[in-house]
Amino acid sequence: MSVTTCARPLEPAVLIDYWLGDLTPAEEEDVEEHLLGCGSCGERLGELVALTGSVRALADDGLVRAVVTSAFVDSLVGERFTVREYRLVPGGRIECTVTPEDDLVAAHFSVDLRGVSRVDFIRCDAEGREENRLDDIPFDPATPEIVLLERMDRVRALPACVKRVKLIGHEGNDQRVLGEYVFAHTPPGQGP
Amino acid sequence: MLSDADLARSIAAAAPGEASDAEGELYARLAPRVRLYGLRHLRDAQAAADLVQQVLLMTIEHLRDGKIREPERLASYILGMCRMVVLDLRRGSLRRDRVLRRFADDLAGVEVAGPTCLDTERLRDCLAGLGERERTVLVLTFHAERTAAEVAGELGLTATNVRVIRHRALGRLRACLDDMEPAT
Numbered sequence: 001m002s003v004t005t006c007a008r009p010l011e012p013a014v015l016i017d018y019w020l021g022d023l024t025p026a027e028e029e030d031v032e033e034h035l036l037g038c039g040s041c042g043e044r045l046g047e048l049v050a051l052t053g054s055v056r057a058l059a060d061d062g063l064v065r066a067v068v069t070s071a072f073v074d075s076l077v078g079e080r081f082t083v084r085e086y087r088l089v090p091g092g093r094i095e096c097t098v099t100p101e102d103d104l105v106a107a108h109f110s111v112d113l114r115g116v117s118r119v120d121f122i123r124c125d126a127e128g129r130e131e132n133r134l135d136d137i138p139f140d141p142a143t144p145e146i147v148l149l150e151r152m153d154r155v156r157a158l159p160a161c162v163k164r165v166k167l168i169g170h171e172g173n174d175q176r177v178l179g180e181y182v183f184a185h186t187p188p189g190q191g192p
Numbered sequence: 193m194l195s196d197a198d199l200a201r202s203i204a205a206a207a208p209g210e211a212s213d214a215e216g217e218l219y220a221r222l223a224p225r226v227r228l229y230g231l232r233h234l235r236d237a238q239a240a241a242d243l244v245q246q247v248l249l250m251t252i253e254h255l256r257d258g259k260i261r262e263p264e265r266l267a268s269y270i271l272g273m274c275r276m277v278v279l280d281l282r283r284g285s286l287r288r289d290r291v292l293r294r295f296a297d298d299l300a301g302v303e304v305a306g307p308t309c310l311d312t313e314r315l316r317d318c319l320a321g322l323g324e325r326e327r328t329v330l331v332l333t334f335h336a337e338r339t340a341a342e343v344a345g346e347l348g349l350t351a352t353n354v355r356v357i358r359h360r361a362l363g364r365l366r367a368c369l370d371d372m373e374p375a376t
Contacts, residue, residue, distance in 0.1 A: 012366070013359045019232060021339050022355065029271075035225055036274070037196065037267025042225040049228065051365070052334040054310045055319065059331045063316050066331045067324055069346045075336065137324045140348030149331075 006040040015045045019052070062104045062152030067121070067137045070147055073106045088165075090179030097186045098155050105155055109146040109167060111179045113139050116169035119146065119178070126162035158185050196221060200263035203255040211256075219248050222270065229274050235337070239281055246280075247273045310369065318368035326361035329354055 010018075010031060017023050018031045035042050058064050060081070076083050082101055086094050087108040098105055113119065121134040139146060146167060163185060167178040194202070199218045203211045223244050230240030251270060254260050260269055319327055332343045333354075340351040340358065347354070 012362065013355075016358065016362060017355065020333065020337055022341075022351075032229060032274075033267050033271050036222070036229065036270050039221055039225070042228060045228055046224060048362075049231065050310060051315075051362070051369075052337070054312060054315055055330055055365075056334045058312060058316055058319065059335055063312075064319055064327070064331055066327045068328065068331060071346050072332055072335070134324050138328045138347050138349075140346075142348060 006038050008034075009044070010034060010041045012044070012048065015041070015048050016052075019045065019049060059149075060103075062149075064149070065151045065154075066149050067134065067139075068106070068147050068149050069140075069143075070108065070145060073147060073149070076104060086183070088181040088183075090181070093182035093184060095184050095186065097188060097190070098152065099188055102152070105150050105152060107148045107150065107165075107183075109148070109165070109179060109181055110144060111146055111167050112144055113141045113146075113169070113178070116141070116171050116178070118170035120168040120170070121146070121148070122166045122168060124164040124166065126164065128164060131163075155185075156188065158187065160187060160190070161185050196266050197263040200255055200260065200266050203252070204258055204260065204263065208256070215252050215255075219252065222248055222251070226270065226274060229271075230278070233274075233278050234281060242281060243274065243277055246277045250277075314369060315365075318365050321368060322361055322364060325357055326364065329357045330361050330365070333358060 014023075014027075014031060018028060018035075021028075023031060035045060055064075059066070073083055073085065081103045084098055084102040084105045085108060086096055086106070087110070088094055089110045119137050119139050121137050122130055123132045124130050137146065163183045165181045165183070167180075168175050169178040194214075194217075196218065199214050199221075202214045203218065206214070226244045226247050227240050230243035231237065234240055234243065247270060250273060251260070251266075255263075260266065262269075319330070322330070328347070329343060332338065332346060333340075340354040343349075344351045344354045349357075
């Protein structure tokens with residue numbers, strides 16, 4: 001079935017705002033009438049919806065590493081995901097693992113974020129050599145916590161090892177270590 | 193290619209049983225659009241499928257009966273029908289069974305295809321190439337299809353900030369998937 005092109009195509013931003021309910025009622029009515037009369041824009045919306053669904057599916061499968069929030073992790077638990085959660089304080093060390101029953105793993109880093117304008121997350125090996133970093137992670141200065149959802153495929157593949165995490169805070173031209181945390185990981189079946 | 197309005201006119205003008213091709217073509221065009229409307233308002237694939245059948249079978253019936261006087265405003269007519277049926281579905285109406293018993297056999301089975309599957313490995317890599325704020329906003333948004341205001345409240349941002357980040361992130365994601373820029 002061929003689809004004619006549209007003389008006034010809806011912008012992708014409008015399509016996603018519509019899909020998520022971020023338009024005013026009047027805007028929504030105009031967009032809906034256009035979508036019901038336009039195969040081309042309807043097809044584009046369908047592609048966008050497929051993309052959003054795929055992002056959700058990847059996250060639900062633990063294949064997206066992302067800074068999230070405690071409220072988001074709570075919502076996952078409420079939806080009956082099995083979330084293995086670890087909570088660390090600055091200077092703390094935790095024994096950790098994952099089991100086949102775990103759907104997702106989340107690490108909660110307690111940290112004072114007041115006064116910083118930017119936070120970087122750096123993971124190092126046991127000797128302190130940098131392995132990976134997440135620059136300029138989102139954070140709420142009013143919430144003394146960073147929550148990271150890790151990629152399950154990578155965590156499951158880890159051998160027994162020690163990983164060190166540093167949170168670096170930027171304040172103007174200065175930067176300082178906000179906290180250091182240690183994970184002592186044991187593979188599935190051998191863990192704590 | 194005939195417009196939707198032209199198809200509607202040909203259905204209205206045809207003798208009984210003489211417009212099955214036009215009816216099938218119109219149904220096939222409108223079904224994906226009505227399905228998306230249903231997914232948007234009902235957030236349930238089965239309910240959206242019910243909406244498609246109810247709305248379009250009634251639309252075809254009304255075209256046959258000459259009740260749609262302005263075929264060029266078919267989209268507006270269908271929008272009104274969608275709103276009414278969504279209310280019915282939310283109230284658990286039994287209109288569906290009655291309509292389907294009358295008309296379901298009249299139209300050749302029209303499959304309403306779901307969205308096409310994406311290359312999930314490439315999507316995963318493209319997501320990893322986004323900035324941290326972009327990825328966070330997409331994950332928090334799309335897990336439960338939340339508004340910008342809802343996500344903003346969790347991240348200490350404004351809703352406008354979230355929408356800007358969201359639009360930028362989707363643009364970059366789309367470009368990466370289309371191979372216009374490499375995933376980094």
